[in-house]
Amino acid sequence: MTLTIGVDVGGTKVAGGVVDDAGAVLAQTRRDTPADDAAKTRDVIVEVVMELAAGRQIEAVGIGAAGWIDANRSTVLFAPNLAWRDEPLRDHVRSAVGLPVIVENDGNVAAWAEFRYGAARHANDSMVMFTIGTGVGGGIVISGELVRGSHGIAAELGHMLAVPDGHQCGCGRLGCIEQYASGSALVRFARSGARQEPHRAAGLLELAGGDIEAITGPMVTAAAKADDAISIEAFAQLGKWLGIGLADLAQILDPQVLVVGGGVVDAGDLLLGPTTQSFMDSVAQRGRLPMAEVRPAELGNSAGVIGAADLARRR
Amino acid sequence: MTLTIGVDVGGTKVAGGVVDDAGAVLAQTRRDTPADDAAKTRDVIVEVVMELAAGRQIEAVGIGAAGWIDANRSTVLFAPNLAWRDEPLRDHVRSAVGLPVIVENDGNVAAWAEFRYGAARHANDSMVMFTIGTGVGGGIVISGELVRGSHGIAAELGHMLAVPDGHQCGCGRLGCIEQYASGSALVRFARSGARQEPHRAAGLLELAGGDIEAITGPMVTAAAKADDAISIEAFAQLGKWLGIGLADLAQILDPQVLVVGGGVVDAGDLLLGPTTQSFMDSVAQRGRLPMAEVRPAELGNSAGVIGAADLARRR
């Protein structure tokens, strides 16, 4: 049985795990990310790998990170939440740990994990995943292979246009879907609703200690589950836009499965219900042809470690 | 040298050609399409193939048709401009002509031709093509293979959402990109401009004999080339929306090349200029990373025959 290590590098935590060829995580560890220091972030990754590799036969290492990765899966061109700029991460870690290394975008890594071992494991060919975090990321599998793009930046699903001249996006353009279908958008919808109609957001406001600016995504999820009207509406808004985005992907790629991931799927049908309704309303073939099924992600936070490890195995 | 036959089935004409393994068309023929009779349309295809095959060693036949084709490339599920509904076209033609046959969507066929022998022949991996006709079709190549989708309906690019609650589309939804980036949209923009500001559409109105309702796409192209202000603006509007659609595809698939095809490319830079500008303004990575190049199609009306024949060879 061959083992590989997956490392998930986030803005706050570096998580690592030893993964077998059935996608099971045999051991794991976690460190804080020294996000503002490029060299220290590399060092923490090396530490995590060394710790996990000790006493084990490891074949290769996969690293998933939020950012643009070059087409060779070796250099991090730009990472919005880390200090890396044109960082030759693969070669550095490879030299330090003496193992083959690949570097991959975090959205791709999560999609791969769900394709192989999660919500789309019954699909043998194609899937698209939207990962809803602070922003919106994604991953695409076609013909059983991850689509990386000719410059390594495929599946930047957050910057599809949702509303011409819409809400201003961090990328500079108005109306990217990230401004309507992200965790940040969910919070923005919920805060706005609580400000306008506080009597309908009583549960949410209680969780936030009465402070609208203190409302977070997990609070909106918890309040929605406890029947808070404004929180439920915030998920319905999110779902409407997510369904529109999924429909675009279904028109473009006609995958077997469409997966929705990220912390927001904890809301269950409060998100998936409106999402599926909007998806069905938005596809041109509605009711006439079979279409992709829409499913929530199943691997949660482990997707990054599992996907990175599995991609390292298939490098 | 192996030869294959490609047949391009349109709403008005059935065109066929004998194609060699370098993409050259060695012989061709053409018939009117009896579009309202499913059986006669099949018969015409068979006639075209028999005529072209006479005295030649033909390996296989490829048929391209506007419509939804099943994932086996055998049955036309629905063809908007023809009488076919769940038509087992492949088996019928195969029995009649005694050769292997594949059936493929017309947008896929044209994209494949451009990928192999046209505007994207220098790309070895990936391309996306928008075909601008009455509607908007498309084709996608990833890892050197056509993306057909799990139900055979990938690359329905015309039904990506452009404007929420926008112009009503024939598919029932409001705001599909087909309503903004198609030949029909070009004519709608030009007619509207001519109605509002006839003095700025003098050249276009002369071509149309003074009748706004008589304006056609080729007239808009001709008038734009002759400096008709309203016609130039109509192409600029088309290009703006086309650039937005191309940007979405670049974000999603990061292909090597983006090809724009259909009769509208006869307008040259009057279309490509605004299209490229809008594309550059719409990609989140603008100026920071290399992106797909945007190119006009090169094979014109022959793309259908060449692509179908080449796909038959690779069946």
Place this chain on the structure above:
Amino acid sequence: MTLTIGVDVGGTKVAGGVVDDAGAVLAQTRRDTPADDAAKTRDVIVEVVMELAAGRQIEAVGIGAAGWIDANRSTVLFAPNLAWRDEPLRDHVRSAVGLPVIVENDGNVAAWAEFRYGAARHANDSMVMFTIGTGVGGGIVISGELVRGSHGIAAELGHMLAVPDGHQCGCGRLGCIEQYASGSALVRFARSGARQEPHRAAGLLELAGGDIEAITGPMVTAAAKADDAISIEAFAQLGKWLGIGLADLAQILDPQVLVVGGGVVDAGDLLLGPTTQSFMDSVAQRGRLPMAEVRPAELGNSAGVIGAADLARRR
């Protein structure tokens, strides 16, 4: 008791009535409109007035017509459904009938009738009326007086922008509210729904003899009242946009009453319910300040005659 005559000039009918100073119609008559002949249309108006005036003491005549009327209420500058272009209608009719005459836009006339004797008669100061016909017209009363505008073209409410780059309007622009909140839009929504989901439009399709293109506005109203799902949704779409338009007017003019008129109000709460909901969702002061009440018109087809007659009395 003084009597005046009101004449309502439509594209198909010229209706006239004798009206007393309480807004009661004492006598009426009706002729077909010779719409493509400017002179004959004038002649029919004169005939209608002569017939009604015979044997009565008439003080003045008011004429309401769809079109742009100059600020002196004398000349029809342009009438989309009639042959009049810069037609000096007031002076012609005045000479022919020997009575004082005023000419007024049909939307203004209807609004005035509702303000004086209809849905807004309890308002003593201000109201805005949207008249939903084939297009969208309107009328505005401020400080108890009709707002005519400095060029006679105030209250062209149909050409407020609803959706930037939205559905193309006959005026040449994309996205005027007339494309979303008119009778034509209602029919477009219903036809589109019936085409996509015929099983949910069974009642509507029966009324239309199975022919989607034969669907008319009154059919949608009748089917909606009989619980046809697609027809009910078409009214909900109409109401959503109408509510947005009413909210803009409430923000701008803060009138006492907002009146919705035209044949669509026959649908009752099927229209008024979604309209009021959308209105409440769209005003910035929702729930914090009293706002205009939204009411259906009460005078129906008589509003044109009553309003024109009353304006003639107050000339």
Place this chain on the structure above:
Amino acid sequence: MTLTIGVDVGGTKVAGGVVDDAGAVLAQTRRDTPADDAAKTRDVIVEVVMELAAGRQIEAVGIGAAGWIDANRSTVLFAPNLAWRDEPLRDHVRSAVGLPVIVENDGNVAAWAEFRYGAARHANDSMVMFTIGTGVGGGIVISGELVRGSHGIAAELGHMLAVPDGHQCGCGRLGCIEQYASGSALVRFARSGARQEPHRAAGLLELAGGDIEAITGPMVTAAAKADDAISIEAFAQLGKWLGIGLADLAQILDPQVLVVGGGVVDAGDLLLGPTTQSFMDSVAQRGRLPMAEVRPAELGNSAGVIGAADLARRR
């Protein structure tokens, strides 16, 4: 000659002036606003009036304040930048100073000043003014009288809908015109441009000390005048939306003059040019009928004092 006092209550300054019946300011004074203390803000107003009234024969006092004022012009219902909530301001100041007092919304006051003595003084009947500050306010004059609305909240022009589902507004709705045509929007546009294309914002960034977040509206104006490309584009975006808003008002009210006020008019044709172009492109009657002229405000910061004083004279 009668004199009245006008007081302009802003979030940072209380400005007062003695105004004669030709709109000339004969004396003025200014204090800081104790904005978070409702009672102290009243006291400062009283001090300002007492100082100005000393030794003069004053007929009445007018107070302009940002907020919702009741229809009696006596109570401030809500003031977003001040501590007043249901504040009986008129009666308090009247008791304290022993003079007749009226309270009016600041947008109305500025519009009245421009109508009587500024950009619209040649209009004898009607005008609409957009005041572009942090937000968007407005004022409307019809038949020579200010339109106050039946609840005192007419001319809330900032909350007209510009983009359905657009940029989130402070009022809770998505897409109010305030998010596209305000000083805040100008700064947002400029910051976004500077972030994306810093080389085209060199002049603007120099004014801001290299800190994008330090960019202010006056910096954008100064940089635009010095040919900074991003700053010029930010004004063009602002002008596009402002023109659309002005066109809606022209369709609705057909006023003689449309006035644009606020600090942004310092940019001159860099704003007025795109505004007028967008206005002309957006009116349905373009080129067929005379329309309102679009003019920049002329009275600058004095409009508040002059307008309030003049309204007090006409109380």
